[in-house]
Amino acid sequence: xxxxxxxxxxxxxxxxxxxxxxxxxxxxxxxxxxxxxxxxxxxxxxxxxxxxxxxxxxxxxxxxxxxxxxxxxxxxxxxxxxxxxxxxxxxxxxxxxxxxxxxxxxxxxxxxxxxxxxxxxxxxxxxxxxxxxxxxxxxxxxxxxxxxxxxxxxxxxxxxxxxxxxxxxxxxxxxxxxxxxxxxxxxxx
Amino acid sequence: xxxxxxxxxxxxxxxxxxxxxxxxxxxxxxxxxxxxxxxxxxxxxxxxxxxxxxxxxxxxxxxxxxxxxxxxxxxxxx
Numbered sequence: 001x002x003x004x005x006x007x008x009x010x011x012x013x014x015x016x017x018x019x020x021x022x023x024x025x026x027x028x029x030x031x032x033x034x035x036x037x038x039x040x041x042x043x044x045x046x047x048x049x050x051x052x053x054x055x056x057x058x059x060x061x062x063x064x065x066x067x068x069x070x071x072x073x074x075x076x077x078x079x080x081x082x083x084x085x086x087x088x089x090x091x092x093x094x095x096x097x098x099x100x101x102x103x104x105x106x107x108x109x110x111x112x113x114x115x116x117x118x119x120x121x122x123x124x125x126x127x128x129x130x131x132x133x134x135x136x137x138x139x140x141x142x143x144x145x146x147x148x149x150x151x152x153x154x155x156x157x158x159x160x161x162x163x164x165x166x167x168x169x170x171x172x173x174x175x176x177x178x179x180x181x182x183x184x185x186x187x188x189x
Numbered sequence: 190x191x192x193x194x195x196x197x198x199x200x201x202x203x204x205x206x207x208x209x210x211x212x213x214x215x216x217x218x219x220x221x222x223x224x225x226x227x228x229x230x231x232x233x234x235x236x237x238x239x240x241x242x243x244x245x246x247x248x249x250x251x252x253x254x255x256x257x258x259x260x261x262x263x264x265x266x267x
Contacts, residue, residue: 018259056225063221067214070253071207078203169253173246179221180238184228 010157017159025170028133032174035126039181042118047186049111050123055183058101059175065094066172073165076148079155085148088161091168092141099134102127126178133171140164213252220245 068090075083106127114124144164147153153161220241227234227241250256 022256022259052225052229056221059221060218063214063217066217066249066253067210070210070213074203074206074210077206078199080203166254169249172253173249176245176249177239177242180224180228180242184224184238185235 014159017163021163021166025166028170029174031129032177035129036177036181039122039126042122043186045186046119047184047188048119048123048182049188050183051106051109052183054101054106054109055179058098058106059179061094061098061101062172062175065091065098066169068094069165069168073161076153076158076161077155081148081151081153084153084161085145088141088145088148092138092145095134095138095141095168099131099138102131102134123182126182130171130174130178133174137164137168137171140167209252213248216248217245 068087072084072087072091075081075087107124110123112120112123114120141164144160147160224238224241227238
């Protein structure tokens with residue numbers, strides 16, 4: 001009877017946590033929507049001159065990382081700790097590669113700076129704000145991976161794993177819109 | 190809850206969830222390649238590119254973010 005009450009309480013707490021996380025994601029997405037709209041207002045019909053190949057590669061990295069994040073959550077849900085740790089580590093590595101690709105490479109080879117008019121402002125604010133989310137996601141992934149390694153999660157109770165998965169996929173959804181907005185739509189200025 | 194299921198059922202639901210994940214990844218890969226080709230050869234197709242992005246986002250939100258869990262107390266939605 002007592003264990004039933006504990007299970008019920010965990011279930012209701014889980015539902016509240018989910019609601020809170022989604023409210024945060026919805027409120028955060030308004031900032032990204034604002035940036036997305038700003039890009040089309042400031043650069044109607046044109047796009048920044050960026051490396052198409054690099055854009056495609058980093059986008060692929062982020063999409064594949066989302067697949068592994070989903071896999072990590074499935075493995076934990078089914079009690080496979082080894083599979084969970086492996087998949088979350090792959091997610092972490094791919095997320096780091098994406099971050100290096102944007103900040104370490106694309107920012108360095110872009111033929112304009114942050115202060116070079118609307119083009120620079122749009123590109124650096126959009127990618128910078130997104131990269132900051134990726135960085136926090138990578139830190140969050142590392143914390144969850146480390147806790148998972150120490151056996152903090154089980155098939156029944158793994159809210160932190162679910163939370164980092166939802167947050168990571170949110171970062172992916174934002175980039176799904178930012179990629180065509182920055183790299184594909186419009187002609188070169 | 191996961192521990193109340195029989196081992197065969199658990200195995201099946203895991204396999205089903207993994208298959209769904211693979212299908213979503215394949216769809217995202219094909220659509221992203223399509224976007225890349227459209228973006229490189231036909232730049233004026235902005236509305237098509239935004240539609241494709243919205244389509245991709247829909248599947249990620251539905252099957253990777255499991256938005257359905259928000260409206261259900263059932264733990265076994267994948």
